[in-house]
Amino acid sequence: MGNLYVALGAMLQRLDMDYVIPPPTSQRTLALGVRHSPEGLCIPFKLTLGNLIEAAELGADTWLMPAGYGICRLGYYAKTQEQILQDIGYGHVNVVGIGVSQDKLSGLLRTVKSLSNNASWLKIISAFRFGLSKMSAMDRLERLTQKVRAVELAKGTASALLVQGVKEIDHADDYRTLKKVEKDYAEQLGQVPVDEQIKPLVVGVIGEFYVVLEPFSSFDIESELGKLGVEVRRSTFISGWTKLSYLFNPFAAKEKDRIHRAAMPYLKRDVGGDGWESVGEKVLHAGSYDGIVHLAPFTCMPEIIARNIMPRTKEDIPVLTVLCDEQMAKTGLVTRLEAFVDLLARRRRRDYNR
Numbered sequence: 337m338g339n340l341y342v343a344l345g346a347m348l349q350r351l352d353m354d355y356v357i358p359p360p361t362s363q364r365t366l367a368l369g370v371r372h373s374p375e376g377l378c379i380p381f382k383l384t385l386g387n388l389i390e391a392a393e394l395g396a397d398t399w400l401m402p403a404g405y406g407i408c409r410l411g412y413y414a415k416t417q418e419q420i421l422q423d424i425g426y427g428h429v430n431v432v433g434i435g436v437s438q439d440k441l442s443g444l445l446r447t448v449k450s451l452s453n454n455a456s457w458l459k460i461i462s463a464f465r466f467g468l469s470k471m472s473a474m475d476r477l478e479r480l481t482q483k484v485r486a487v488e489l490a491k492g493t494a495s496a497l498l499v500q501g502v503k504e505i506d507h508a509d510d511y512r513t514l515k516k517v518e519k520d521y522a523e524q525l526g527q528v529p530v531d532e533q534i535k536p537l538v539v540g541v542i543g544e545f546y547v548v549l550e551p552f553s554s555f556d557i558e559s560e561l562g563k564l565g566v567e568v569r570r571s572t573f574i575s576g577w578t579k580l581s582y583l584f585n586p587f588a589a590k591e592k593d594r595i596h597r598a599a600m601p602y603l604k605r606d607v608g609g610d611g612w613e614s615v616g617e618k619v620l621h622a623g624s625y626d627g628i629v630h631l632a633p634f635t636c637m638p639e640i641i642a643r644n645i646m647p648r649t650k651e652d653i654p655v656l657t658v659l660c661d662e663q664m665a666k667t668g669l670v671t672r673l674e675a676f677v678d679l680l681a682r683r684r685r686r687d688y689n690r
């Protein structure tokens with residue numbers, strides 16, 4: 337999922353664990369996942385199943401997969417995927433479900449402890465902190481990239497720098513190198529030639545966690561919006577998810593509360609996944625963004641609820657819901673984005689002339 341592999345790899349390496357990183361999510365991953373999944377399941381299930389199969393081909397026999405008693409089907413992923421893998425011939429595999437809904441971060445850390453020959457808590461926390469530092473550095477560079485993409489003169493420059501920066505962060509072995517790499521790439525992004533005259537449209541990208549964070553599942557929608565001169569704002573970053581990161585960054589926890597409070601007049605409780613947050617983000621940002629792109633996996637119940645509530649809020653802002661599944665085609669998506677951006681530009685001109 338996005339650049340998460342860099343942070344987890346750093347953590348497992350520091351704990352001397354033998355780990356496998358599957359190839360980046362690709363058409364092959366999707367084809368494998370689709371072939372072996374029940375048709376009606378959501379795209380995150382299919383893509384992660386494809387990832388598991390590709391990891392099995394590289395020799396992995398144990399997987400860590402979020403699980404728990406949450407309201408959506410994420411809770412069934414680990415068991416269902418283990419069953420499918422065994423059915424298609426990987427009889428020796430073990431998919432370890434991490435109880436993210438009840439245990440959050442402590443569930444992950446306890447599982448890592450049991451798989452790391454009982455490493456000391458000190459070692460585990462220190463390895464986790466290093467992984468989290470890498471995640472935070474990548475997220476900060478990504479935020480910068482979102483701004484530069486919208487106004488850069490040569491389209492694609494900022495995205496290429498980000499890809500290179502993530503590679504170097506992946507190779508950084510200590511805090512000093514990590515800091516230096518981040519500073520270096522932040523400076524390079526700051527020096528990208530831009531059109532100073534443009535006041536870019538601002539579009540929030542919201543929706544289900546996985547499709548928002550894994551570019552393959554949305555045809556890298558943020559880069560496509562950047563090519564159309566749009567500055568993307570996204571409140572979901574992996575480094576903001578963990579409880580421990582809340583300790584280092586109390587703003588992240590407050591932001592989550594703020595989003596829930598904004599949704600309250602329309603939706604008073606968690607409906608699973610990120611449905612509650614999607615409604616809250618629409619309400620919260622109606623006055624500050626030009627538009628919102630809502631990413632929802634096809635058949636995702638929490639986002640279906642959010643999608644039906646959003647048009648009825650009194651806070652008015654255009655929302656384009658994009659349903660992500662294996663049938664989605666890039667040309668169709670780009671055409672819809674172009675029409676949406678055109679609409680937002682006209683709306684801004686109208687408001688300016690009033």
Ligand code: SF4
Pocket residue numbers: 378379380381408409410544546608609610633635636637638639
């Ligand atoms: S939130 Fe939606 S897409 Fe994500 S796992 Fe749950 S049902 Fe599937």
